[in-house]
Amino acid sequence: MTGAQLSHIAMEIGVVLLSNGAETYRVEESMQRICMAMGARNAEIFVVPTTIIMGITLANGDHMTRTHRIHKRGIDLMKVEYINSLSRQVCYEDLSYDDVLTELHRINSAPPYPYFLQVLALGFVSLMFTLFFGGNFQASCIGLVIGIGIKLQMDVMTRFETNIFFINIVGGFIAATIALGATGLGLTSQMDAIIIGSIMTLVPGLAITNSIRDIIAGDYLSGLTKGIEALLIGTGIATGVGIPLGLLSAFGGM
Amino acid sequence: MMAFIAPCLYAFGGSFAFALVFNIPKNKLLFSAIGGFLGQLTYVLFQFIIASDVALYFLATITISFYAEMMARVTKTPTTLYLAVALIPLVPGGGVYYTMLYLLGGSIDLGITTGLHTLGISGALAMGIVLVSSSINLIRKVMLSGRRKYKRPAVPWKK
Numbered sequence: 287m288t289g290a291q292l293s294h295i296a297m298e299i300g301v302v303l304l305s306n307g308a309e310t311y312r313v314e315e316s317m318q319r320i321c322m323a324m325g326a327r328n329a330e331i332f333v334v335p336t337t338i339i340m341g342i343t344l345a346n347g348d349h350m351t352r353t354h355r356i357h358k359r360g361i362d363l364m365k366v367e368y369i370n371s372l373s374r375q376v377c378y379e380d381l382s383y384d385d386v387l388t389e390l391h392r393i394n395s396a397p398p399y400p401y402f403l404q405v406l407a408l409g410f411v412s413l414m415f416t417l418f419f420g421g422n423f424q425a426s427c428i429g430l431v432i433g434i435g436i437k438l439q440m441d442v443m444t445r446f447e448t449n450i451f452f453i454n455i456v457g458g459f460i461a462a463t464i465a466l467g468a469t470g471l472g473l474t475s476q477m478d479a480i481i482i483g484s485i486m487t488l489v490p491g492l493a494i495t496n497s498i499r500d501i502i503a504g505d506y507l508s509g510l511t512k513g514i515e516a517l518l519i520g521t522g523i524a525t526g527v528g529i530p531l532g533l534l535s536a537f538g539g540m
Numbered sequence: 541m542m543a544f545i546a547p548c549l550y551a552f553g554g555s556f557a558f559a560l561v562f563n564i565p566k567n568k569l570l571f572s573a574i575g576g577f578l579g580q581l582t583y584v585l586f587q588f589i590i591a592s593d594v595a596l597y598f599l600a601t602i603t604i605s606f607y608a609e610m611m612a613r614v615t616k617t618p619t620t621l622y623l624a625v626a627l628i629p630l631v632p633g634g635g636v637y638y639t640m641l642y643l644l645g646g647s648i649d650l651g652i653t654t655g656l657h658t659l660g661i662s663g664a665l666a667m668g669i670v671l672v673s674s675s676i677n678l679i680r681k682v683m684l685s686g687r688r689k690y691k692r693p694a695v696p697w698k699k
Contacts, residue, residue, distance in 0.1 A: 307562075309620060362563045363621050370618055398563050407560035414554035418547055419634060482634045486554070489631045492562065495624040498666045502673055524640040532644050 287324055289344040291383045293352050295376070296320045298390055300331070300338050301354055302369050306362040309496050311503035313338070316373040323377040335359070335511050361492055368393045408487050409433035416483030425476040425483075428468045432461050432484040450515070451522045457488045458526020466530055485523050490516040544584045551580035551629035559625045568621060571611055575626025579604040583630075594660045600630055601668025609676045623669070632661040 300317040304310075314331045321329035321342055328343040338354045372389055375381065381389075398404070412433025416426040436457045443453045465480040474480065493516040501509035555576025559569045582603040583596050590596055608622035635658030642651035 307620070308618065312618060361561075363618075363624075364563045364565050367565055367568075367617055367621060371616070374616070399560055403560065407557045410557040411554055411561065414550050414557060415629075415633070418550035418554060418629065478637070482637045485637065486628065486631070486633045489628060489633055491558065491628040491631060492620070492624045494631065494662075494665070495620055495627055495669070498669045499620065499623075499673065502670055520636055524636055527637065528640050528644050531641065535645070 287383055289326075289342070289348060289350050292321065292324045292326060292344075293340065293342055293350055295324070295383065295386050295390075296329075296342075297338065297340060297352055297354055299369055299373055299376075300333070300340070301356065302365055302390070302394065304333060304335070304338060305356050305359050306365045306369075307360070307492050307496070308366045308370075309503065310334070310500045310505040310508035312366075312370070314505075316370070319377050320373055333505075334508050362398065364396065364398070365393055368396070405434055405437045408437035411487050412436070412484040414483075415486040416480050419479045419482045421474075421476045421479035421483060425474045425480050428465065428474055429480050429483045432464050432480070433487050435460050435464065436484065436487050451518050454488050454519050454522030455526040455529075458485055458523040459529055460526075461485050461488075462527040462530045466534060481527060485527060488519065488523050490519040493519065548577050548580040548584060552577040554629055555625050558628050562621075562625060564621055564625065568615065568617065571615070572622045572625040575604050575607050575611075575622050576629050578607050579626055580629055593657070594664045597630055597632075597661045598664040598668050601627070601665050602672055604630070605669050605672035606676075609672060619673070627665065627669075630661075630665060632658045635661060 296317045299320060300313050303313045303316060310333050313333045317331045317333075317338075317340060318329050321331075321340075325345050326342045327345055327347075330341045332339040336356050336359075338356070339351070340353070341349065341351045343349055369390075372386070372393065375389075376386060399407075409430045410433070413426045413430040416429030421429065439456060439460055440453055443456065461484040462481055465477050465484070468474050468480070469477045493512045497509050497512035497516060499509075500506075500512060552573050556569060556573035559572045564572055579600040583600040586596055586599050590599070604626045605623060608619050608626060611617070611622050612619040635654060639651050639655040639658055642648075642654055
């Protein structure tokens, strides 16, 4: 395997891992092990949530550096899991360059769950957490509607590359507005349970988990970045929910 | 009785749906959702013994992290897959909401109290994960010490 091929495979694997929600140390460790297993003499990898920098010393003594900027980050743990087992395979077995590329392509083009299922799932999250926070059946149905609405809004805004802070403000706004409207129409009396339950769909669970795990692993830079991301998302949600509630109390509605 | 089991079932349902949102592979959906159930079960059971909210969250997180680390080792899967999903029912969404509501309504004292309480819960979550992950990592390192973990192919310069 040539140096170019080696660095290509390692970088591709790192990029897929990082842009789909893996922890920083997992990306660094996977890439390093792949480089070493494929015959590099030394590999130094530096990863932050938006960039990968990789320096390799090849078997013949040549040096090589590659960087990759990550622009789009999402959450797709299926890819993380499959790439994780692929990198294990690369380390233990002798796979050829073409084999790895075929496998990478297969993982990258693996279909996610059907779209209607994803929308329903987020609606269901909202429904379940409305019940969880003490809502009754009627309240949970309104939660379902809000969840579906938030999912559609998030997807539309993500397509236009809106920043994550604004997406969550609008999400919180939708949740509070629909819950207020339903209360105003007399459909339910459990506005708090509905709002709390439906903003759980926006909660940055993966960012919180990964931030803590990164800090444990010693990647303070990535850990703090993700922690700030989680904090910003939380503030965004609170702001979004606060706007309609604040307006209402300002105009003496409640 | 139902009042104690119901939150666990709701947490299970919520975690399961979140597993779908995170696009977790089909064969692991159920196992990751069980983590959410276990966490809430711990919370509900220890409610009878411990009065402190923060301590309860801490215990629930320890259960979840332990379950996630175990499952990750058994199924050779990243721990995050189980941890992130199971942790979501414990995220203090209600605390953030009420803090915002009190501050908005001008009750600064209540807002600060609730806010600090929420912060305490978040800290409990973080510390729970840190404790379990670090202990398990330490045990794994001790057990693995002296054993090479991956094969290195024959390299030309060593001949």
